[in-house]
Amino acid sequence: MKYSRREFNKLMVLSLVTFSTSEASEGGRSFLRPPGALGEERFLEKCIRCQRCIQVCPKRVIFPLSFAEGIKRMNTPVVSFRKSYCNSCLKCSLVCPTGALLPVTEATLDIGAAVIIEKDCVAWDWVGCTVCVDECPEKAIYLDEHKRPVVEPEKCNGCGICELKCPSTSIRKSAKGKGILVKPRQAGTLPRDPSLHKKRDTK
Amino acid sequence: MKLKYSAIRKYVLIGAAVSVMAATAGNTIPGTFCNICPVGFLEVSAASRSIPWKMAAWVFAGLIAVYFFGRFFCGWFCSTSLVRKCSGSRCPSTENIYMRYLPYLVLGLSVVLSFFLKFPVFCLFCPIGLFFGFLFAVFKLFAVQEAGLTLIVFPVVIAAEVILFKRWCSGFCPIGALFSLVSKIPGPKFRPAVNRSTCILGNGGTCSVCKETCPESVKITDGGGDITEKCTSCMECAEKCPTGSIKFRK
Structure with a gap:
């Protein structure tokens, strides 16, 4: 088979289209990245998509992003608390070969911040559930005067225990998902304050 | 075996x-x-x-x-x-x-x-x-x-x-x-070398087994730069050579 000029041009056009679509993807932080991740722009520059952080995670919370999330982001690591939570072993931030994840300590660990999903949270319109408040190792969630959970983002390290343990879907049929989700810190949300860190006994 | x-x-x-x-x-x-x-x-x-x-x-x-x-x-x-x-x-x-x-x-x-x-x-x-x-x-x-x-x-x-x-x-x-x-940087290289005295081509016969088995289609018997640059050292040529004339060495 001879490789024709037409085929070559086709390949080039195809690759250019790929570049332009990847360029079109919006900036800003919209994915939950592993501990110590740089800002989204810098992260995409530095991440070599080697999957090392995914391999090392003992709690299995880091996964490669699917092709569906954009060609520029595919295979980059994201955190998912559907089946597990982060025990802050911090190995992922240490093994990154390119510095897309920078080493963090337990006090500076900041994956994201938990957000109460009011329509799905059982305690929001019916008192009684205190699971997230009880489980939070950082004591970052408290109950207000109506016994509704409230997150203090400056204490939250985004470990995901609250999201993992939230029983909303098993308690109530109408709940579409978990009543509390860890989300990337949006503009306006306070950053984590390392001085408020609670020492944990167990890992 | x-x-x-x-x-x-x-x-x-x-x-x-x-x-x-x-x-x-x-x-x-x-x-x-x-x-x-x-x-x-x-x-x-x-x-x-x-x-x-x-x-x-x-x-x-x-x-x-x-x-x-x-x-x-x-x-x-x-x-x-x-x-x-x-x-x-x-x-x-x-x-x-x-x-x-x-x-x-x-x-x-x-x-x-x-x-x-x-x-x-x-x-x-x-x-x-x-x-x-x-x-x-x-x-x-x-x-x-x-x-x-x-x-x-x-x-x-x-x-x-x-x-x-x-x-x-x-x-x-x-x-x-x-x-x-x-x-391409010159120096000691570990690549296939053909022993001309036993190779069928060197004795006037026709054979192209090594070139045909090579996954990169390198013309091993011609020698030269292609071997240094393109050979992947897979050693399939040495294995298939009917007279065993190809050896990997420095």
Whole structure:
């Protein structure tokens, strides 16, 4: 088979289209990245998509992003608390070969911040559930005067225990998902304050 | 029965892929080949305008091995080689002078485009990265029961690149191109050499077994630069030579 000029041009056009679509993807932080991740722009520059952080995670919370999330982001690591939570072993931030994840300590660990999903949270319109408040190792969630959970983002390290343990879907049929989700810190949300860190006994 | 080079090579290729996934299951961290990828290193350096020093030592060690053994990675470890070996795909020989320089152009373009687009560009197409991406997508499927488009797209892209476009390895791959460049530095090389006194061609006969078995279609009996630059040290020629005239040596 001879490789024709037409085929070559086709390949080039195809690759250019790929570049332009990847360029079109919006900036800003919209994915939950592993501990110590740089800002989204810098992260995409530095991440070599080697999957090392995914391999090392003992709690299995880091996964490669699917092709569906954009060609520029595919295979980059994201955190998912559907089946597990982060025990802050911090190995992922240490093994990154390119510095897309920078080493963090337990006090500076900041994956994201938990957000109460009011329509799905059982305690929001019916008192009684205190699971997230009880489980939070950082004591970052408290109950207000109506016994509704409230997150203090400056204490939250985004470990995901609250999201993992939230029983909303098993308690109530109408709940579409978990009543509390860890989300990337949006503009306006306070950053984590390392001085408020609670020492944990167990890992 | 004597174990043949081609069989050993197949086990090594499969073993490399299996060990990466076994390491994942056991939470040890050898990483995928991306960790030591010199092209990825250049791309990340260009995209982030800084040098990832943690990677540099491994990349440098890899390139020193390439200096002596040429494109041995391509023949013995690269997942694309595994795909090609399993699908029986061989790179056809080319006389086109421009095609010879395409891999170098791709190498240059991927670094330059990475610099301007600010992300490692070739990694998007790299069949090695996509191969492991696919394995990790399977792992994800079992770990969180979440199936992604990745599971379909990656194998299709790999098949298009490696099986349909047969010339990928010697005619496109920038990693191979970088290895070829390093191989060009003169010095001691571990490559096939033909013993002219026993070779059928040297005795007036006709034979082209070595060229036909070579996955890169290198004309081994002609000698010269192609052997130094393109040979992947897969040793299939030495195994198939009817008179046993091909030996690998310094």
